[in-house]
Amino acid sequence: MTKATVATHSVPNTRQTVIDTEHGPFQVMVSWPLDWHADGTPKDAAEDVAAVPVIFVLDGNAYFLSATDIARRQQFEAKRKSIIVAIGYPDAETETVYVPARRSFDLTPPAKKGLPQWPVKDADGREVTDGDGHPVYMKLGGAATFHATLVDVVIPLLSRELLPSLPAWDRLATRVLSGHSFGGLFTLYALFTSPGLFDVYMAASPSIWFNDESIVAEQEAAFLGQPPPAAADGRQKPVLYLNSGTGEELDVFPKPDDTDATFKARQDFLAEKHMCTNTRAMAARLQKTEHFADVWLQEFTYEDHMSAAVVALQRGMNKLHREWWVGK
Template sequence: MRLLSRRLVLGHLAGISLLPGGPVRAGADEPATLPGTVRFDLGGGEGRPIRRITLYVPPGEAPAAGWPALTLLDGNALVGTAIDIERVQATYPAGSGIGSRFAIVAVGYPTEEAYDSVGRSWDYTPPPGRTYPPYKPGGPPLRTGGAAAFLDFLTRELRPAIARRCPIDRSRQALFGHSFGGLFVLYALAHAPEAFSHWIAASPSIFWEDAALLSSIDGFEKGPPTCARVLLMAGAYEAELAPFQQALPDREQRLARLAEELCRILGDGGGQAAR
């Protein structure tokens, strides 16, 4: 048997690709899509902002009560990560601890950017709010204080729109937000504790505008008894200042408003806050 040199073998392989029936050449590039998702816009007109919704539904038949659902704020930035977590982790409940598969409702804005600073500054912050200089030169002023209207959008407009597209278990719905989004999660918890069964606030900006959120929390504490499953998360530089903050003139004020303070206000640290 004659041995073929490496150069000869490569030559034969190159020739095969040119023959009929050989390897298929790659086609034109196509946009990538997230499996199991649809996207649509809600709102607009009469001064109402437009929000872009990405809905992910797991494969297979929904449970009898409907899918548990995770609603994500800052959906443009987080939806891909969340869907991959569900697809990979929820299929292995024994290893991941995730008890069932779940739908994901990502609430974002009609932009290709990860964040819409104008939109989220308005939607996620408690009233009365203020006006700030534009985020970018030539842009619109930043307005805050729209959390009440955004909460109404989630419960009265978005929820029915999702129900028309897939069955949802009303008793198993979580809301997740971080930073300004975490601030909104706690505002919504204080004003509509029945709207979601689980509340997840990562690094909530409770210091924002003189800690206006705390008046809502105070009302929540004094209200009728209820129970809410709450997860509060704080990063390393919420227990101490980041290196670049150590020399800032407002160092002491920053220390005083670290997000860990809210953990002491809301509960026992065990992931459940009751009142």
């Protein structure tokens, strides 16, 4: 009789930590190439760690393992390596891959015009009220605070503790920010407000619709109102990858449990978001400017909002390894 030993599975060459901030704890996860040592150092002492792209992935609980798997498969095929840094929330380890209340604050931009009021709802869809019976609204517009956390806390922690073999941030050849949905919206916010922090910005299915497209009227307009960013320290202008799935607006298909009514409601909901239309329009505007080294637009046939996320990672990282790698 064959005997099997059952054990908890762990992913090699990864580590994580939880950092406490005044705005709540964040979980930071890191992975590095399988042909490096378990301590995060290359086996070949002559290998230039600074030349390996570092890819920051938002909503890390949902996409850390996906990004790590893609990086390792592409290393096998393209002979290019990546380091993945994913940022998420410790709450998601026991509840779900997303923490809606946290990410809705962290990933949405502030706006001079004000912010929408979204009622908090319980598990049964009922609006939550406070002790006086007043509605409780979701906190929104914290992108500036979250961006500061990345710059002041997470990035310094990366080379100081999580991966000490990594050089200082400004010495890295290729720095990438990748986000989906609200994460894609934050990626655009980071690009428009701090274009030199990363070299490549991958905004997947970005929620441009948020707050009546305030990202366009405010942050994009301010960015384009400035002279094109000058290439500093040998760096090129930023690269932007925009994408969406046609199933988010153009080719909406019914789900197995849809009724005619629920399918129609979902079609109407997606039509209001203009995911493909907004992404196309932004790409068309930005491609006409002198602010970028490249603006690349893709639409994934039949992919819906959730399935498009991993396709975007795959396509973006493939393009990165073959064309956008500053250190190649």
